[in-house]
Amino acid sequence: MTNLLLYQRIxxxxxxxxxxxxxxxxxxxxxxxxxxxxxxxxxxxxxQAYATLEDQGLIRARPQSGFYVHQTPALTAPTPDIATxxxxxxxxxxxIISQVLAESRREGVVPLGMAVPQTDYLPLRALHxxxxxxxxxxxxxxxxxxxxxxxxxxxxxxxxxxRDAGVVVGPEExxxxxxxxxxxxxxxxxxxxxxxxxxxxxxxxxxxxQLAEVLGLKVIEIPCDPETGLSVEALQLxxxxxxxxxxxxxxxxxxxxxxxxxxxxQKQLLRLAAERNIAIVEDxxxxxxxxxxxxxxxxxxxxxxxxxYCSSFSKTLSPGVRIxxxxxGPYQEDICRLQTFTTHSACSVTQMGVSAxxxxxxxxxxxxxxxxxxxxNMTAFQLAIQEHFPEGTQMSxxxxxxxxxxxxxxxxxxxxxxxxxxxxxVSIAPGMIFSNTDQFNHCIRLNxxxxxxxxxxxxxMTLGLLARQLCQETLAA
Numbered sequence: 001m002t003n004l005l006l007y008q009r010i011x012x013x014x015x016x017x018x019x020x021x022x023x024x025x026x027x028x029x030x031x032x033x034x035x036x037x038x039x040x041x042x043x044x045x046x047x048q049a050y051a052t053l054e055d056q057g058l059i060r061a062r063p064q065s066g067f068y069v070h071q072t073p074a075l076t077a078p079t080p081d082i083a084t085x086x087x088x089x090x091x092x093x094x095x096i097i098s099q100v101l102a103e104s105r106r107e108g109v110v111p112l113g114m115a116v117p118q119t120d121y122l123p124l125r126a127l128h129x130x131x132x133x134x135x136x137x138x139x140x141x142x143x144x145x146x147x148x149x150x151x152x153x154x155x156x157x158x159x160x161x162x163r164d165a166g167v168v169v170g171p172e173e174x175x176x177x178x179x180x181x182x183x184x185x186x187x188x189x190x191x192x193x194x195x196x197x198x199x200x201x202x203x204x205x206x207x208x209x210q211l212a213e214v215l216g217l218k219v220i221e222i223p224c225d226p227e228t229g230l231s232v233e234a235l236q237l238x239x240x241x242x243x244x245x246x247x248x249x250x251x252x253x254x255x256x257x258x259x260x261x262x263x264x265x266q267k268q269l270l271r272l273a274a275e276r277n278i279a280i281v282e283d284x285x286x287x288x289x290x291x292x293x294x295x296x297x298x299x300x301x302x303x304x305x306x307x308x309y310c311s312s313f314s315k316t317l318s319p320g321v322r323i324x325x326x327x328x329g330p331y332q333e334d335i336c337r338l339q340t341f342t343t344h345s346a347c348s349v350t351q352m353g354v355s356a357x358x359x360x361x362x363x364x365x366x367x368x369x370x371x372x373x374x375x376x377n378m379t380a381f382q383l384a385i386q387e388h389f390p391e392g393t394q395m396s397x398x399x400x401x402x403x404x405x406x407x408x409x410x411x412x413x414x415x416x417x418x419x420x421x422x423x424x425x426v427s428i429a430p431g432m433i434f435s436n437t438d439q440f441n442h443c444i445r446l447n448x449x450x451x452x453x454x455x456x457x458x459x460x461m462t463l464g465l466l467a468r469q470l471c472q473e474t475l476a477a
Contacts, residue, residue: 006041008293010049018058023069029059031066055291055368057375080226080257080394080407083202083439085234088220088242091213097206097433100418104427110450110459113418113427115255115315115403117449121370122318126362131353138352146348148339149332150176150325154355158325161358165252165287166300167309167327175326175335178346179319180285181207183310183326187281188215188246190334191308196245199238201230203405203434203443205255205283208248219436220244226396226405229259232268239276246279251298253286256405256434256445258398260290266298273306284311288367290400291375305329313354315401316367321350373451374402380452381460388464390471402449407431411442412470418444420466426459 014029023029030038032046039046050067053059059067104113111118134142149155155171162169177183184207192198194216200208202221212219220238223231230249238244249269251261261269273280282298299309308331312324323346328335339345357363381404385395392409408414414430421428431443444463450456 007045007048007052010035010039010041010045011052014049014053015058018053018069025069027069028065029067029069051368052293055293055371055375057291057372057379080396080405080443082225082231083221083223083435085202085223085238086221086437086439088197088218089436090216090218091209091436093433093436094210094213097210100415100430100433101206103418103422104429106422106427109422109425109427110455111427112446112450112456112459112463113429115429115445115447115449116319117315117370117402118451120451121373121449123357123362123366124318126360127318127321127353127357130356130360131349134349134352134356142349142352144348146345146351148175148336148345150174150345151348151351151355153359154323154351155325157355157358161288161363162297162309162327165284166296168300169327173327173329173332175328175332175339176346176351177310177312177324177326177339178343179314179322179324180283180310180312181211181324182343183312183324184208184248184281184283185211185215186335186338187308187310187326187328187331188212188217188248189338190328190331191246191279191281192217197242199235199244199247199278201249201254201257202437203256203431203440205250206429206433208283209434209436221435221437222247224254224257224259226257226259228265229254229257229261230265230269232265232272235269236272236276239272239278244276244278246281247273248281248283249298250283250286252284252290252295253398253401255283255286256396256403256429258396258401258403258405260295260399261298263296263301266301269298270301270304270306274304278306280307282307282309284309285315286401286403287311288316289371289374289402291371292399299327302329316370317354317357317363321354322346323350323354371400374400374448377402377448377450377452377456378404381446381448381456384457384460385464388461390464390468393467402447404446404448405443406446407443408467408471409442410471410474412467412474413441414444415441417463417466417470420470421463424462424466426462428463 155174394407431440
């Protein structure tokens with residue numbers, strides 16, 4: 001606690017008071033003036049602490065009245081079960097994944113299948129203003145090539161932002177990429193060759209499975225806990241039996257489970273990687289969307305340069321700008337050489353526009369706002385699922401982001417649910433695209449990155465009805 005800032009310590013103490021029942025749901029917490037007098041701190045420190053508690057969904061402001069403990073019905077549905085380790089294999093599902101994703105992009109459906117935030121939550125106007133200024137006043141540079149490692153002012157802004165994740169690097173250590181997947185593919189290309197074995201989380205981000213097939217890599221899926229992320233023990237068991245060359249992991253808000261590795265587990269993972277000489281590629285694309293402050297990336301603990309860090313602005317600013325980055329440490333020269341002879345760098349206009357937006361300020365305010373929105377949406381989705389889905393449904397409890405993992409009972413075939421839901425105007429992501437095995441054929445991933453309202457509520461009621469029908473059909477078969 002001693003490393004926390006003053007407002008963080010105040011917020012942590014109040015959060016503990018709320019969770020232990022000192023302040024009950026619906027009760028008013030001390031006013032800003034009263035708490036500042038009690039603690040001998042400034043009004044600004046208390047306001048910042050209350051803003052943090054709002055981000056965490058623990059309190060709500062009432063105009064002209066003060067701050068009150070938020071009342072939320074209890075979630076009683078259990079979290080999903082943990083996967084089992086299966087043998088390494090070449091990826092065989094990329095074709096099915098592509099088909100499912102194409103089907104989910106149909107016009108006129110409620111988009112619960114794609115992990116893309118709705119444009120309502122993106123700072124499009126501010127980005128448009130900066131892009132317009134760039135094309136108007138810096139046209140010569142904006143419409144010319146940029147080469148690896150990318151636009152220096154943008155790399156400087158990224159390096160500044162990485163301090164929040166505990167990653168201390170200079171601009172010269174950042175390489176700008178065409179989004180996070182581009183960063184992942186280059187990282188794997190410099191670390192592996194066709195036929196090598198990589199470890200992934202289970203369930204895993206489907207784009208990584210597609211990438212592994214393209215690169216000719218074998219995959220072994222390592223079980224993840226819905227709350228604490230990757231099982232280090234399972235990775236150790238796998239590494240003792242097979243030659244794992246690299247691990248791709250999301251230490252903060254894994255996709256699709258939403259788990260985050262505690263610091264002690266992260267340190268344990270780094271020790272194991274050192275013992276087994278396993279390179280690590282960290283995908284931290286959801287890291288800036290954690291609801292609670294203070295979480296650090298795995299890269300922050302890396303003292304040996306073993307972790308290649310990848311991320312992007314796709315989930316926070318805009319997926320369409322295609323701006324990501326990689327911090328590759330000892331592999332940076334290889335990354336830059338590969339990028340030079342393939343893509344050169346990301347689009348010049350968007351690099352310059354995003355850099356101008358970050359320099360202009362407002363990004364942190366934007367993050368605070370969307371974290372609150374996503375948290376409210378997530379809670380609403382969870383409660384609706386608890387109400388409308390079949391008995392025995394399980395779901396994740398992410399501490400950030402906007403994706404939710406739902407496990408249906410009775411081994412319901414969610415590929416069939418996907419097809420029936422599309423016919424009713426709702427898209428989902430069936431669990432079978434998140435694994436090279438059949439372990440998750442009864443699961444779905446849902447996108448909570450759209451405003452909660454009548455459309456979202458009707459979509460979840462429809463999904464619940466269809467899922468119950470499938471349960472009944474399974475029992476009758």
